[in-house]
Amino acid sequence: MTHDVIVEIGGTPVRLSTEDPALVEILHDRYAGFITDRPAAAPLQLRIHLVSGLVPGADDVHVTRSNGLWRFERSDFMAEWSPETGRGTVRQTLPNPYSIDTVLRILHSVVLVPQRGFLLHAASAIRHGRAFVFSGISGAGKTTISRLAPPDVTLLSDEISYIRPNEGRYVAFGTPFAGELAKAGENVSAPLEAVFLLAQGPENRRDPVAPAEAARALLRNILFFAEDPGLVELVFRSALDCVSRVPVWRLTFVPDPKIWEMIA
Amino acid sequence: MSLYVARSSAVAARALEGEMIVMSTRDSTLFTLNEVATEIWQAADGRTPLEEIVERSICVKFDVEPAAALRDAEECCRKLAAHGILLVSEQPIVPGA
Numbered sequence: 001m002t003h004d005v006i007v008e009i010g011g012t013p014v015r016l017s018t019e020d021p022a023l024v025e026i027l028h029d030r031y032a033g034f035i036t037d038r039p040a041a042a043p044l045q046l047r048i049h050l051v052s053g054l055v056p057g058a059d060d061v062h063v064t065r066s067n068g069l070w071r072f073e074r075s076d077f078m079a080e081w082s083p084e085t086g087r088g089t090v091r092q093t094l095p096n097p098y099s100i101d102t103v104l105r106i107l108h109s110v111v112l113v114p115q116r117g118f119l120l121h122a123a124s125a126i127r128h129g130r131a132f133v134f135s136g137i138s139g140a141g142k143t144t145i146s147r148l149a150p151p152d153v154t155l156l157s158d159e160i161s162y163i164r165p166n167e168g169r170y171v172a173f174g175t176p177f178a179g180e181l182a183k184a185g186e187n188v189s190a191p192l193e194a195v196f197l198l199a200q201g202p203e204n205r206r207d208p209v210a211p212a213e214a215a216r217a218l219l220r221n222i223l224f225f226a227e228d229p230g231l232v233e234l235v236f237r238s239a240l241d242c243v244s245r246v247p248v249w250r251l252t253f254v255p256d257p258k259i260w261e262m263i264a
Numbered sequence: 265m266s267l268y269v270a271r272s273s274a275v276a277a278r279a280l281e282g283e284m285i286v287m288s289t290r291d292s293t294l295f296t297l298n299e300v301a302t303e304i305w306q307a308a309d310g311r312t313p314l315e316e317i318v319e320r321s322i323c324v325k326f327d328v329e330p331a332a333a334l335r336d337a338e339e340c341c342r343k344l345a346a347h348g349i350l351l352v353s354e355q356p357i358v359p360g361a
Contacts (some may be wrong), residue, residue: 212283216294219287229289233276236287240278 006043007104008036010162010173010189012111014104018048023095030097033187034176044111045087046079046103050095063106063225072106072225079103083110105160105177109223113231116238117164121221122195124161124172124185126154127264131172131190133161134251135221136198141253143180145198148257157185160223163192163242170246194247196263201252204259214248215240269317269341270310270357275349277305286349295349300326301340308350310357314341 003024005016013036016027028035062073070088072079077099081088088107092099109119122135123142134145146158156162156172159179163172170192174185197209197217209217218239224232253259271277277286284297284305297305300322307317318334326333344350351357 210283211280212285212296215280215285216296219292219294229274232287232289232292236276236289237278240280240285244280 005031006036006038007031007034007176008038008187009034009104009108009175010112010117010164012108013038013043014107015043015045016048016100017045018050020048020050020095023048023050026095026097027100030101031176031184033184034174043086044081044107046081046090046100046107047088048090048092048100051091051093053093061102061106061225063110063227065226065228070110070226072103074099074102077103079106081107101177105223106225108162110226110231112162112164113224113234113238115164116234116241117162118235118238118242119175119223120161120163120218121159121223122161123158123179124156124163124174125149126156126172126186126188126190127152127260129190130193130264131156132193132263133163133172133195134198135161135195135217137221140198141200141255142198144200144255145251145253145259146181148255148259150257150260153260154186154188155181155183156188158183170242192246193264194249195243196249196251199250199252200254202254203252204254204256204262205252206249206262207252209248209250211240211243211248214243217248218243265354266313266315267338267341268310268312268353268356269304269308269314269345270351270353270359271305271308272349272351288347288349290348293347295344295347300336301344304337304341305344305350310351310353310359314338 005027070081077092079090122133123146124133156174158181160177162175172192173189174187176184284302286295303321318337345352
């Protein structure tokens, strides 16, 4: 018997189908808050098959496109997905959430490109109806800034932020992709008010970042795995468009909740 | 001998507040061009000799001596060509060739 779990992130539903009841339970647990019963007209679909032994593939994620099919692979999974039909299959070795979590990140990073959106290695949160993104490499303070958030802040993610234009404005959406906080974001969205490039330092301060430097920083932190020149160019254009429309600041901070007074 | 320069087709580029940002779509390497390199980049149509670009754009805008400016421009172009974002030839460069 096939079980379907529809996981909707950033308004894009993906139907995950499996015959394994244990995996269904894991998916419900992992993506609680992002699961919808609302049947989409043409949802993206991934049929998950559990296979024994290692799937041939490298330790690193490898993403290629050939004959109209995307292929995402790592040593613990191999996925193929057709952008034409929206359907694909995932072969993974164990009923754990890690493989499908990576597959979903890659899928969304690909699907977002023509929408001029992107997944960003960044924490994000909503306060007073506006979204703020905190970007930086591992150790820059994404989880710390998330932990320091006052109670009226809604966390969208402490690790991977989902950003795309909507009705003329950039909007940040919550994701279930968690970092060190090990806690999914809330499934809500808000217009993106500012991007902060994180740096830990001796005092709290925010300094404006010139668009060119902001673009370079953003491009360094966009999750994009595919080596496809056409899509790389679109990602480039999206990043530059975003920094020309959304203010970017360098946020230097000490681990103190007062930093949030400087944010919003 | 004149040099001709043309932008590679395997790049994405956009000016942001006076700075030209160029990305190789082959390997996603990012470059930020300075003002002089930006002038060359924008004029690199494959048909105009580099010497003419230097005389017309760089010497006028930056008040530099033509011979020195041309030497610097040639060096700059060869560096960009080595990164695969600019094409350099002793013949005019036909688009798509």
